[in-house]
Structures are given as C-alpha cells and as structure tokens.
Amino acid sequence: MLFRSEARYSTQRSSNNFQFQQLNPQWFDQFVVQFRQPLLRGFGLDFNRSQIRLQKLSRRQVTQAFRRQVRDTLRSTEEAYWRVAQARRNLVISARLLASFEQIYNFLDERKDFDVYRIQLADTKARLERSRADFIQLVANVYDAEDQLIVLMNNADINLANNVEIIPVDVPSYQPLLIDRISEVQTALENRAEIVEAKIGIDSARIQVGVAKNQALPQFDVTFRYSVDGLGGSQDDAFDEVTKNNYTEYFLALEFELPVGNRSRRAALQRAKLQHAQAIASLKQVFEQVILDVNLAVRRTQTTFDLIDPSLQSADAVKDQVDSIIARAEKKDFLTLNNELNTRQSLAQARSALLASLVDYAISVIDLERAKGTLLRYNN
Numbered sequence: 001m002l003f004r005s006e007a008r009y010s011t012q013r014s015s016n017n018f019q020f021q022q023l024n025p026q027w028f029d030q031f032v033v034q035f036r037q038p039l040l041r042g043f044g045l046d047f048n049r050s051q052i053r054l055q056k057l058s059r060r061q062v063t064q065a066f067r068r069q070v071r072d073t074l075r076s077t078e079e080a081y082w083r084v085a086q087a088r089r090n091l092v093i094s095a096r097l098l099a100s101f102e103q104i105y106n107f108l109d110e111r112k113d114f115d116v117y118r119i120q121l122a123d124t125k126a127r128l129e130r131s132r133a134d135f136i137q138l139v140a141n142v143y144d145a146e147d148q149l150i151v152l153m154n155n156a157d158i159n160l161a162n163n164v165e166i167i168p169v170d171v172p173s174y175q176p177l178l179i180d181r182i183s184e185v186q187t188a189l190e191n192r193a194e195i196v197e198a199k200i201g202i203d204s205a206r207i208q209v210g211v212a213k214n215q216a217l218p219q220f221d222v223t224f225r226y227s228v229d230g231l232g233g234s235q236d237d238a239f240d241e242v243t244k245n246n247y248t249e250y251f252l253a254l255e256f257e258l259p260v261g262n263r264s265r266r267a268a269l270q271r272a273k274l275q276h277a278q279a280i281a282s283l284k285q286v287f288e289q290v291i292l293d294v295n296l297a298v299r300r301t302q303t304t305f306d307l308i309d310p311s312l313q314s315a316d317a318v319k320d321q322v323d324s325i326i327a328r329a330e331k332k333d334f335l336t337l338n339n340e341l342n343t344r345q346s347l348a349q350a351r352s353a354l355l356a357s358l359v360d361y362a363i364s365v366i367d368l369e370r371a372k373g374t375l376l377r378y379n380n
Contacts, residue, residue: 004036011235027238029230040220047214050207057207061200067376068193073152074379075370079363080149085168086359087145090352091138097348098135101128104337120334127341172358176305177365181298184372188294191373195290198283205276212272216265218258225251290371297364297371304361311354318347 010032015025042048105128108116146166150158158164189195227249230241241247259265322343325336369375 006032006034006036008032011238013235023231023233025233027232027235029232029235029238029242030227031242032225032227034223034225036221036223038219038221040217041215042219042221044214046210050211053207054204057200057204061197061204064193064197064200068197071193071370071373071375074375075366077149077152078366078379080145080152081168081170082172082359082362084142084145084149084166085170085172086355087138087142088168089355091135091142093348093351093355094131094135094138097344098128098131100344101131101341104341107332108334108337116334120338124338124341172362173365174308174358174361177301177368179298179301179368181295184298184368185291185294187374188290188372189287192286192290193373194286195283198279198286202276202279202283205272205279209269209272209276212265212269216262216269218256220257221255223251223253223255225249227251293371294368297368301361301364301368304357304364307357308354308361311350311357315347315350315354318343318350322347 008031010030012028012030013025014028037043101124105121105124108121108124112118112121146164147160149166150160150164228242228245229247229249230238230243231247232238232241322340325340325343366375369378
C-alpha cells in the first residue's frame with residue numbers, strides 16, 4: 001500500500017459499585033487519526049496500481065477472446081452456408097442423372113420382348129436403383145446441412161424443430177486473388193487476436209513479477225497516531241471534553257519485519273519470473289502458428305483455384321461427349337443407351353467435382369481471411 005490513513009471516533013461506558021469512584025457511570029470518548037506509510041514492502045505507485053493495470057489487461061484480453069470467438073463462429077457459418085449450396089446443387093445433378101436413368105430404363109423395358117435381353121434390363125435396373133439410393137442420401141445431406149446452418153445462425157425466428165428450407169442465393173466466386181505471401185503474413189501478425197492476447201499475457205506476467213519483487217522486500221513501515229480523549233459523567237460531557245482538545249496523545253512507531261530465509265516470497269518471485277518467461281515463449285509459439293496458418297491458407301487458396309479450370313474443362317469435355325453420342329446414335333439399342341448412361345454418369349461426377357472445387361475455393365478464401373485476422377472486416 002502506498003499510504004493508509006484512518007480516522008475513528010469511539011465511545012465507551014462503564015459502571016461499577018466502587019464507593020469512592022467519583023464518576024459512576026463514566027463515559028470515555030476518543031477521537032483517533034492514524035497514518036501508516038510503508039517504506040519498503042508495499043511502497044510505490046507501480047505496486048499500488050498493479051491491480052488496476054491487471055484488471056484493465058484482463059478486460060482487453062477478454063475482448064480479444066470475444067473477437068476470436070466471433071471470428072470462428074463467422075467462419076463456421078460461412079462454411080455451413082456454402083455446404084448447403086453444395087448439397088442442394090449436388091441434389092440437382094443427381095436428380096438429372098436419375099431422370100436420365102428412368103427414361104432409358106423405361107425405353108428398354110418397353111422393348112424387352114423385342115431386342116433387349118433380360119440381363120441387360122436387370123443391369124440397367126440395378127444402376128437405376130443405385131442412382132435412386134444416391135439421390136435419397138443427397139436429400140438427407142441437404143437437410144443435415146440446413147440444420148447445421150440453422151444452429152449456427154441462432155435466429156430466434158427460426159425453430160429447428162420445424163421443417164425450414166434454406167435456399168442460398170449467392171454462387172461461388174470464380175475471381176482470382178492476387179496473393180503476396182509475405183504481405184499476408186505481415187497482415188496476420190498485425191491483426192490476429194491470438195497475438196494480441198499473448199502480448200497482453202506478457203504484460204500481465206511482467207506486472208506480476210514487479211508485484212512479487214515488491215512483496216519479497218522486508219516490511220518497514222512508519223506509523224503516526226494522534227488521539228484526543230474525553231471523560232465525563234455523561235456522553236455529552238465526554239464529547240465536550242473531546243472538543244476542547246485538552247487531553248491529547250501522540251504515537252510514532254517504526255515497524256520492521258524480515259522473515260528468516262524469506263523462502264515463501266522468494267519462491268513466489270521465482271514462480272512469477274518463470275511465468276513471464278513462459279508467456280514470452282508462448283508468444284513466439286503463437287507467431288509460428290500464425291505464420292503456419294497463413295502459409296497453409298495461401299497454399300490451399302492457390303491450389304483450390306488452380307483446380308477449378310481443369311474441373312471445368314473436364315465437365316465441358318464430358319458434356320460434349322454426351323451430346324456427340326446422342327447426335328451420332330443411329331439407333332437406340334442397348335449398347336448405345338448403355339454408353340450414354342455411362343457418359344451421363346461421368347458428366348454428373350465431373351459436375352460434382354467442379355462444384356466441389358468452386359465451394360472449396362470459396363471456403364479457402366474465408367480461411368485465408370481468418371488466418372490473417374481480417375475476417376470481420378472482410379465481412380463488414
């Protein structure tokens with residue numbers, strides 16, 4: 001403590017059966033003012049303001065933790081949104097493939113008594129039912145993705161118990177990003193909440209070291225006390241005596257204390273120093289983790305973007321193949337229709353791969369902004 005002052009006023013009443021006591025009962029009033037000033041342990045502005053500074057740092061740390069939680073929730077919500085979009089578009093692709101299977105199967109079924117063998121019809125039927133099973137699973141995937149998004153949205157107007165349909169209106173972007181890895185790392189080092197939290201932890205640990213150093217000092221305090229006494233046969237008389245200031249006392253004391261060995265406080269100081277060193281090491285580890293996160297996010301963003309064009313070219317090529325088979329078919333026999341089915345199935349897989357590339361690229365952009373610590377600003 002820097003300085004401690006105390007003022008008090010006390011009243012005492014006593015009575016007895018002594019025959020020669022002049023005042024019975026008697027009232028004793030006393031007004032006391034005392035000042036206590038530490039000179040070693042507990043001395044100094046830094047020590048006495050340490051708890052205030054620690055609480056301010058704790059508040060800043062909680063704020064950064066809240067921003068980090070909001071950032072992670074936002075990232076999860078955006079990924080859930082794109083997963084809903086992916087699930088619904090995969091469902092459309094599967095529905096088109098299933099319609100093609102049903103159309104071709106119905107055509108073959110009508111010709112089973114002419115030029116279609118039973119084994120050929122059974123093979124097409126098996127493939128149709130597998131496609132139907134895939135479609136059913138994709139419907140369930142859409143419901144699962146919508147439920148995940150609803151939970152993350154936490155909208156009071158949407159009840160998860162109800163069957164709520166979510167239809168995404170945005171489409172994945174195919175715009176390339178100009179990425180400078182060094183610049184992205186620098187941005188991350190300036191904006192990541194984890195780095196700010198680690199720096200706050202170092203500041204708090206440094207203050208704790210200062211507090212522990214102060215507490216390891218010997219206790220050396222000076223105390224001054226001034227008191228005014230008043231004695232009377234009634235409380236009013238005693239109070240009047242106090243106001244006259246006739247009976248005063250002065251007290252001055254020096255208090256010195258040095259524990260033998262002082263092991264407890266020295267151990268606390270050593271522990272505070274180790275915690276400070278640990279906080280510094282944690283900051284270095286956070287720096288390395290942030291750089292790693294940015295490197296991985298940059299590489300994933302570039303990779304997912306590079307995968308889009310091959311997936312698009314593949315889908316276009318398979319689409320041309322389907323159109324070519326349909327245009328060049330001289331007759332609708334089993335071999336031609338089976339070849340068309342195989343190609344349409346390949347087209348569905350190519351379109352699903354293209355969709356996955358676009359969604360992965362959109363999510364990788366979000367991950368890059370999260371790794372840089374700018375996701376909140378990126379989303380306004």
